[in-house]
Amino acid sequence: MKQGIKKRTTQENKEIEALERISSSSYMVVLGNPLLNARFDLTAFQMKIFHFLVLNTDQTSSGFKVTKVKVSEVSQFLKTKTSDYLYNLLEKESRKLMKKEIFLEDERGWKVANILAQIEYHKKEGAFSFLFPPMLDAYLLQLKKNFTYIDVRNIVSMDSVYAIRFYGFCKEFERFGKFQFTVEEMRRMFNLENKYELYGLFKQKVVVKAQDELIKNSDLIFDFNEIKEGKKVVALQFVIRKNPNKTQAQLEVETNPTSQEAEDSNYEVVESNTQPNFESSTLQRLSGIVQVWGIDSSTLQNWLEQYPIEQVILGVEYVQTELEKEPKKIKNIPAYLKTIVSSSQLVERQKAVEEEKRVLKAVLKKSENEKLQLEQLKQQQDDFLHEVYKQKKKLVLESLQQNHQLYQRVLNSLNTSAFSAIYYDSYVSKVGTEISLDSFLAYFNENTGFEAIVITTLEHYHDLNLFEGLVKHYGAQAKALGLNYF
Structure with a gap:
């Protein structure tokens, strides 16, 4: 090494790496890990807006500055069309973000901050100005250690806030290939102490839903194993894998659709009715559930060949929920499940419910537009x-x-x-x-x-x-x- 040239420290190399990763892609943000593991209660839409605002923040600066973004830019980010409905939705949700608190913990202690310090709407420009609070600068600006890169294209199509959270965990622990949380830790982080109190519901509504959405939308997916004390599940160990059906190349294609695809797109800001991804991991999950009830894999496979896969999944989920309510209610679970799976009533009921939701949403939207x-x-x-x-x-x-x-x-x-x-x-x-x-x-x-x-x-x-x-x-x-x- 030539005299006078100072060797960079590991920390300096990490800082340079962070700056290079941010500048290498217009979709990349860097988040402090305490932020990913923080306790807060946001909707999926609010989480997406938070990531969009970070994306438009100069993360190399020494302090936050008021930043202006156009509604049309938000629309492009969310893959929706710009409309009065979107303007109104952004106004409502950004004002809610002003009131939302985030509880942060690190090795030095804990702190509570509001997610936004201020927001202003510029009617003539069709734009919003926002400012993050100074307390968040340690987790968003000039990060040198304990941070994670997030490519926001992986989360924009997710409908579950838990899926967005789990994607953050997968990115945070990607280099280790796995991570583990106790059930109570997850309840606390997701602000769910008084919701989904039965583990089975928590597993289905939070973990499994997140797993399915990651399979459909992101470049990373996970499998999980239950850790028990006696018969009680106390923790989950997650194994991170690359998603073979969601490569970087596919992200690029989805971000830059052909002119015909762009012309055909006519999205609205509404909840997507995503169906489970029926890959092998989902089938393995079903097999794991029914085996506990004394049903072998060949029987499950036979059902999948006879009936629509959606019908089988709904049947398993229905029986699982019934058992969580009253464990001793069903005397012969295999026979009962076979009856449920062979009937299309659950599928028809779900379609009827979805249609009612669609009609109600359309009525509400019309009323909102008026x-x-x-x-x-x-x-x-x-x-x-x-x-x-x-x-x-x-x-x-x-x-x-x-x-x-x-x-x-x-x-x-x-x-x-x-x-x-x-x-x-x-x-x-x-x-x-x-x-x-x-x-x-x-x-x-x-x-x-x-x-x-x-x-x-x-x-x-x-x-x-x-x-x-x-x-x-x-x-x-x-x-x-x-x-x-x-």
Whole structure:
């Protein structure tokens, strides 16, 4: 090594690696591991928005700065079309993010922070400005150790927040090939102490659902083994594998669809009704469940050949749920399961439920769109009336300055009206004996109530026709907005 050239430390190499990985892809973010293992309660949509905001943050800076993103960019990230519904959804969810807390722990202790420090909507630009709180800078900025790279393309199509969390774990522990959590640790991280209290439900709704979604959407997948104390499952060991059906090349293709695919796409921001991925890992999982009930693999395989695989899965899940409710309710589980699996009732019921959800969602969306249209019209009317009022005030000031006797006429009108005398008395009380055009204009400009009553009074002076030009200029626009007068 030449003299004068300093050898880089391991930490410096990691810092350079992080910077290179961020700059190598416009889809890569770097997250501190305590953030991945933190306790918080977010929806899948909120998690995606959080990742999008991190993606648009300069992670090489020394502190957070206010960053502006366009709704069209969010739409592209989420693979949806830009619409009033998306604007409204982003407004609601970003405001919820402002209130969400994240509980962070590391070797030094714990801390609690809000996920966002501020958010602002810029209507004319169709954009949002956001700012992360300073407490998160140790987990998002200039990371030198204890961090994980996330390619956000793996999570944008996931419908389960647990799948997004598990993908983060898989990336964090990818170099080890496995990781392990106790059931209580997972409940705490996911904020589920009072939900899915039966282990079977927790396993099905959280772990298995995440497993299926990773198989469908991400480059990493996992298998898991249960660790028991007696008959109770106390922990899960996860084995991480590459997903043979979701390579980096496929991510690139999905991110850059052909022009025809882009033209055919017409996505809405709605929950996807994803079906389980029926690969070997799913079948192995089913086999593991039914073997406990005394049903061998050949019987399961025979059912899969006779009936739709969805029907078999629903049947197994149904019996599993029934046993969790009342373990001794079913006397002959194999016979009972065979009856359930051979019937299409569960599939038909699920389709009926899904159709009801679809119809309800469509009704709610229509109602939401109508509400948004009314709100938008109200805002347009308010903006229009504000603009007209500004023009009226401008005309009044010009007329008062051109006609020095006009203010006296207005004062006389105010003084002789029981309704407006209070404004006359207020003006006289303010200026005393200094009644003049200058004092009138000064009070007009500093007192909104006096300003409004003066303009209203001048509107009734038909001999002046002071606002005739405004009526002609703004009449058509007022009519288009449903305003009969302004």
